[in-house]
Amino acid sequence: MLKVLKAGFYTTIQDAGRFHYRNKGVPVSGVMDEISVFKVNSLLENEESAAVLEITMTGPTLIFEKETYMALGGAKMSATLNNLPIQNYKVYMINKGDILSFGRLEKGFRSYLAVKGGFTSKQVLGSRSFYQPITKYNRLTDNDAVPFAVQEDFQPKISEIKVASFLDDSVLEVNKAPEFDILTDKQLEEIFSRTFTVAHENNRMAYQLSETIQAHTISMLTSATIPGTVQLTPAGKLIVLMKDGQTTGGYPRAVQLTDRAICILAQKKGGDIISFKLV
Amino acid sequence: MNSPKINIKPFGVHSVLIEWPNEVSEIILEKILHFERFLTKEVFTNKEWELVPSYNSLLIINRTKQLDFQKLSSDIHKWYLQLKESPKPDRYLWRLPVSYDLEFGLDLEEVASQLHKTKEEIIALHTGATYTVFGIGFLPGFMYLGGIDKKLEMPRKATPRSRVVKGAVGIAGKQAGIYPQESPGGWNIIGNCAVPIFDASKENPCFVSVGDKIEFYKISKAEHDLCKIEAEVGIYKPEKIKIDA
Numbered sequence: 001m002l003k004v005l006k007a008g009f010y011t012t013i014q015d016a017g018r019f020h021y022r023n024k025g026v027p028v029s030g031v032m033d034e035i036s037v038f039k040v041n042s043l044l045e046n047e048e049s050a051a052v053l054e055i056t057m058t059g060p061t062l063i064f065e066k067e068t069y070m071a072l073g074g075a076k077m078s079a080t081l082n083n084l085p086i087q088n089y090k091v092y093m094i095n096k097g098d099i100l101s102f103g104r105l106e107k108g109f110r111s112y113l114a115v116k117g118g119f120t121s122k123q124v125l126g127s128r129s130f131y132q133p134i135t136k137y138n139r140l141t142d143n144d145a146v147p148f149a150v151q152e153d154f155q156p157k158i159s160e161i162k163v164a165s166f167l168d169d170s171v172l173e174v175n176k177a178p179e180f181d182i183l184t185d186k187q188l189e190e191i192f193s194r195t196f197t198v199a200h201e202n203n204r205m206a207y208q209l210s211e212t213i214q215a216h217t218i219s220m221l222t223s224a225t226i227p228g229t230v231q232l233t234p235a236g237k238l239i240v241l242m243k244d245g246q247t248t249g250g251y252p253r254a255v256q257l258t259d260r261a262i263c264i265l266a267q268k269k270g271g272d273i274i275s276f277k278l279v
Numbered sequence: 280m281n282s283p284k285i286n287i288k289p290f291g292v293h294s295v296l297i298e299w300p301n302e303v304s305e306i307i308l309e310k311i312l313h314f315e316r317f318l319t320k321e322v323f324t325n326k327e328w329e330l331v332p333s334y335n336s337l338l339i340i341n342r343t344k345q346l347d348f349q350k351l352s353s354d355i356h357k358w359y360l361q362l363k364e365s366p367k368p369d370r371y372l373w374r375l376p377v378s379y380d381l382e383f384g385l386d387l388e389e390v391a392s393q394l395h396k397t398k399e400e401i402i403a404l405h406t407g408a409t410y411t412v413f414g415i416g417f418l419p420g421f422m423y424l425g426g427i428d429k430k431l432e433m434p435r436k437a438t439p440r441s442r443v444v445k446g447a448v449g450i451a452g453k454q455a456g457i458y459p460q461e462s463p464g465g466w467n468i469i470g471n472c473a474v475p476i477f478d479a480s481k482e483n484p485c486f487v488s489v490g491d492k493i494e495f496y497k498i499s500k501a502e503h504d505l506c507k508i509e510a511e512v513g514i515y516k517p518e519k520i521k522i523d524a
Binding site for chain 1 (some may be wrong): 288289290291292294297298301303316326329330331332333334335336338341342412413414415416417418419420421423458459477479480484485488
């Protein structure tokens, strides 16, 4: 078990996601920054779908109640193990009673904690990813305990990797989404020629952007959306759907973030600046 | 049957969207579901693929591969042209009980007054129609129901509620629906349905599928309370009637 001494701002269990229920209105959920999670899981030689803790903005204080190996990735949050500073993308051997805590958010927004074999909390509809009300809770709270697999004699092949960080990247590469071709020249020009500020209304469901572009009166029937879909509201606001985003929507779908751009945006917080680039 | 024309659009690198004419129509929905069934059974059989139908569109997603839009698009046109009539799948009409007690029907009096009708007339109009499930989205198990009586059409509330309770039965514009869980919402709430539309503990968490039909019937508050208890202990079975193809 991993016990939560202090929960931090918003810590959830996430895996690769919940598939095959979109036609019943269930978001895919899963880790927001797949690139960082792929790296920590591969460092521990876990399966790609192994569940991790997604730690947002302010980290928790956690105590390991049995031995394992762990690695952190994603945002830099001044993590310490038994009060000694530790690094991202490095395997640490954990003894029973070891305490992991987090300090100041240095860079990025979401950090990931992986343990050898992954967290083994209950699956609901084929996934461990938190999403209320599919799962009972939407985040971990004080005194929660998260189970993980027992792993004996694990010899990590590689104990540390250098990762080309994208935490400073701000250009989001996009492809066309279904309503792209009915946007006006002015709307397209505004989307691609300026920068946007990430609004404080941002979470696992959607990121809103502060600036508005030309308004519209396009009326369409409700149709499918996916993570990374950028919707344009009638008032000219851009909303980027993220992993817990709804499966259908009625606003024009202007552009679609690439998988990498979703990871870049997942590491942004309110006030950060981004721009779009069509590829 | 002549097939309505389709238009295929790129949607990022992992999906394509097939669109039918921009109208709410049973014939189009039937065609979409027919094509979806064909594609699911014959083409996109691998677990990587997911298909999402809604009103006049069908989204095809592959979560791992980058799709070749030109090639996939021309294949889809080809498959669509070759589409043959096939046995229709089982479709159901679900009869769902609603209590229109004013404890639940928060906007019932306001709706009646706006539409110059009595509460009983509103209930009769709501229970008198057969609705078609044109889409499921917004929330897990939230059904977009078409087929509302024109006399019941009323715009959504100017100010949405920050909290609408689970089971709230609402109307807005040309649509009817049930909130499958507590959520913010702007629809006019006229009753409550205690039947759980979405249950994550079940292998099939939502008994309704796009293309199914829904009818509402009125029950008393006492019957509603009983239905709620039956639903909580898991013995409530919603009434279903197989629709003749």
